[in-house]
Amino acid sequence: MQKPRVQLRCPAGNLKAVEKAIESGADAVYIGFESPSNLRNYSGLNLSIEDAKKGAALAHAAGREFYVVINSYPQKDELESSLRAADEACEIGADSVIVSDISVMDYIRKRNLDLSIHLSVQVGATNAQTINFYHNEFGADCAVLPRVLTLAEVAEVCAGTDVDIEVFAMGSLCAGYSGRCHQSQYITGETINTRGVCTSPKFIDFEEDDAGGLTVRLNNVTINHFSPAEMTPALTACRSHSGTEVASNQGPDGWKNTYLVNKRHVCKGSFINEATGEEGNILHTPVILNTLPILPQLIEAGVAALKIEGRQRPSSYSEITARILREAIDLYYAQPQNYQTRDEWLAELPHLFEEMTPCEGAYIGR
Amino acid sequence: MKLSLGPAPTTWGKSELKKFYEKVAQCEVDTVFAGETICSKRDVLSIGDYEGIVKILKDGGKKVYLSSLALVATEDEFARIEELIPVFDGIEANTIGILNLFEKNEPAVQGKDLIIGPYLNIYNWKAAEYLKKFDPERLIAPFEIPHESISDIIDKANISMEILGWGYLPTAISWRCYSARSVGRSREDCNKVCFSHPEGMLLRTVDGDDLFFINGLQVLSAKTFCLIEHLELLDSMKVGHLRIEASKEHTPEIIEIFHKALSREIDPAEAAKKLSPFAAHGLCNGWFWKEPGWKYVA
Numbered sequence: 001m002q003k004p005r006v007q008l009r010c011p012a013g014n015l016k017a018v019e020k021a022i023e024s025g026a027d028a029v030y031i032g033f034e035s036p037s038n039l040r041n042y043s044g045l046n047l048s049i050e051d052a053k054k055g056a057a058l059a060h061a062a063g064r065e066f067y068v069v070i071n072s073y074p075q076k077d078e079l080e081s082s083l084r085a086a087d088e089a090c091e092i093g094a095d096s097v098i099v100s101d102i103s104v105m106d107y108i109r110k111r112n113l114d115l116s117i118h119l120s121v122q123v124g125a126t127n128a129q130t131i132n133f134y135h136n137e138f139g140a141d142c143a144v145l146p147r148v149l150t151l152a153e154v155a156e157v158c159a160g161t162d163v164d165i166e167v168f169a170m171g172s173l174c175a176g177y178s179g180r181c182h183q184s185q186y187i188t189g190e191t192i193n194t195r196g197v198c199t200s201p202k203f204i205d206f207e208e209d210d211a212g213g214l215t216v217r218l219n220n221v222t223i224n225h226f227s228p229a230e231m232t233p234a235l236t237a238c239r240s241h242s243g244t245e246v247a248s249n250q251g252p253d254g255w256k257n258t259y260l261v262n263k264r265h266v267c268k269g270s271f272i273n274e275a276t277g278e279e280g281n282i283l284h285t286p287v288i289l290n291t292l293p294i295l296p297q298l299i300e301a302g303v304a305a306l307k308i309e310g311r312q313r314p315s316s317y318s319e320i321t322a323r324i325l326r327e328a329i330d331l332y333y334a335q336p337q338n339y340q341t342r343d344e345w346l347a348e349l350p351h352l353f354e355e356m357t358p359c360e361g362a363y364i365g366r
Numbered sequence: 367m368k369l370s371l372g373p374a375p376t377t378w379g380k381s382e383l384k385k386f387y388e389k390v391a392q393c394e395v396d397t398v399f400a401g402e403t404i405c406s407k408r409d410v411l412s413i414g415d416y417e418g419i420v421k422i423l424k425d426g427g428k429k430v431y432l433s434s435l436a437l438v439a440t441e442d443e444f445a446r447i448e449e450l451i452p453v454f455d456g457i458e459a460n461t462i463g464i465l466n467l468f469e470k471n472e473p474a475v476q477g478k479d480l481i482i483g484p485y486l487n488i489y490n491w492k493a494a495e496y497l498k499k500f501d502p503e504r505l506i507a508p509f510e511i512p513h514e515s516i517s518d519i520i521d522k523a524n525i526s527m528e529i530l531g532w533g534y535l536p537t538a539i540s541w542r543c544y545s546a547r548s549v550g551r552s553r554e555d556c557n558k559v560c561f562s563h564p565e566g567m568l569l570r571t572v573d574g575d576d577l578f579f580i581n582g583l584q585v586l587s588a589k590t591f592c593l594i595e596h597l598e599l600l601d602s603m604k605v606g607h608l609r610i611e612a613s614k615e616h617t618p619e620i621i622e623i624f625h626k627a628l629s630r631e632i633d634p635a636e637a638a639k640k641l642s643p644f645a646a647h648g649l650c651n652g653w654f655w656k657e658p659g660w661k662y663v664a
Contacts, residue, residue, distance in 0.1 A: 073487050073489040073490075074489060074490055075489050075490055075511060075512075075515040075518075076490060076491070076514065076515055076518040079490050079492065100487075101487075101489065101490070101493055102488070102492075102493040102496050102497070103490050103492035103493045103496070106492065106493075106496050107492075124437070124485075124487075126437055126438060126439045126461075127438045127439060127440070127441075127443075127444055127461065127463055128441075128463075129438075129444055129461070129463025129464070129466055130438075130461055130462050130463040131463075132463065132466060133462050133463050133465055133466050134462075136466070136469070146541075147541060148437065148439065148540075148541035149439055149541075153439050153440060156440060156441060160441065175538070175540045175541070175542070176538045176539065176540055176541075177436075177437055177538070177539040177540060177541065177583075179487055180436065180437075180485060180487075180536075180538065180539045181537070181538040181539070182509075182510045182535075182536075182537050182538065182659070183537045183538050183578075183585065185510055185537075185653070185658075185659060186535065186537045186587060186653075186658065186659035186660060187658055187659070187660070188658055189652060189653075189656060189657045189658040189659070189661075191510060191511075193487065193489065193510070194489060219658060221571060221575065221577070222571045222572055222573045222575075223571070225572050267538070269571075270572050271569045271570060271571060271572070271577065271578070272569065272570045272571075272572060272574075273548050273567055273568075273569055273580070274567065274568040274569070274570060275548070275563060275567040275568070276548055276549065276567070278548065279572065282544070282547075282548065282569060282580070283538075283540075283544060283569075283580075283585065284540075361541070362541040362542065365552055365553075365554055366541055366542040366543070366552055366553035366554060
């Protein structure tokens, strides 16, 4: 039997982004509710129940699918809201939920909610046995792989399970194994896994130095220092708002959100390695994942879906990335042997990703 | 409340590990966890080596469990875990696929205890309760959840729990090797750089504050998590086991101090004072109190 064409699954942080992603050729759009039930719980992002219902209707009218992300790990105080999010996902007509916690999966099955379960990247499902566990226990029918595996390992996982495998094709690239990174919690005390915010904007402070550089502190711990030569336009904009309590560009967290959309989290901080004396991005560099050059290999590894990261980004991002990936996937299926990355696709990336360097992540080696 | 010894978090090499467990066999811990949890390339012990270590520890009256890798990415890594389980009394499962072996009652796990490991992210009582169908001996709390969440799991899921009492905190695991990266190498071509840094590589902020340790694929806290001053609370929470993380130096002394504090031979403040020289970059326990991890609450 011929394997179905790979699906394109796109992020949306608001209703407009849902619309744009669908217009640009997404096979499915995924969103989060405005609550700590998902790992992008930033102010000004995510959809109200009402907008989510409209988004689901838009997707279904276009023959596409609509997913709700419920991927935090709730503790006792958040348990009820995560379970309620599952009910709400069902009520708005979502096809699937992208879940991490066993309690939520168990609830969906015990309540017979008409939702298929996808394993979130936060599950950390890096091997077929783990994926098969969730399939056997909860009927999970798709697993989003963490961005930690090589192409050969992705192929091995695909071969070891009947569950559909989804991989990240484009977007931000964490250094950490998802769901097991607590660096910002170590500094701020706010749990990423439960409250859904990495390097929470409310703990960030900017300080402009006399030379025109920028020091960034997270809960009074210095996590970055940019010399004047390192300042990008986005960082310059942050610098110009240093010392202001509230800025107006993106909701209550203003320029702090701009800083974070640049993926300047703890792991991309500047540190000093005592053993080597090196100073800089010791843990991770601000790079973005771009798999356009290896799209054929990813598809041929046996994956069922390609995912674009970035619910935290604007609707124009959802529109453009969906269009580029749509064209690339269609080009591959039209001429698998002659697939080549187009220059015009790559030309759009610097603007989308604040000039960060694209790379193929762990897929091509670590 | 009993004491357990967690697996070695960093890389010490075969002969050091053997010498270490010979000493541990004489220490006042009920359970010893051994095995490589971070990177399969660092698992330097053969099955015969593990058998020897398990025998020494069992002769010392300990329960001995295998701690599994947290990030299992290949069939070979999974097969290695399956191969090692029969050597031990049971397994601390840090990848949930291991539970399939218990579900199917595979030969490797017949008669073996299942311990739910800290990397399985069991954050609430409903998740813990679900896993009781696999009849776990106990559940090790994720290091990053506070005491009120731990209590809620113990009370509502009615499950025995082990929590960290002493050791560096795992703050991240990565897709690449931080140690290799620090000398310009890739994970695939790491040349086992981490073996040259058995205590990890210290990372400071640009202001000079000690913050993290690089440990292969893992980032650890620079400060040492310590709950010695809160044993009464732990008792009232009905914590079953208190885990001391293995450290290359001073583990017997650290265990002895915890043992004396638990048996009320020394008071908690005195015990904390005795322990502080073993925490080169200071003590912390903020996560237990829902605070920044680096903070210490006495």
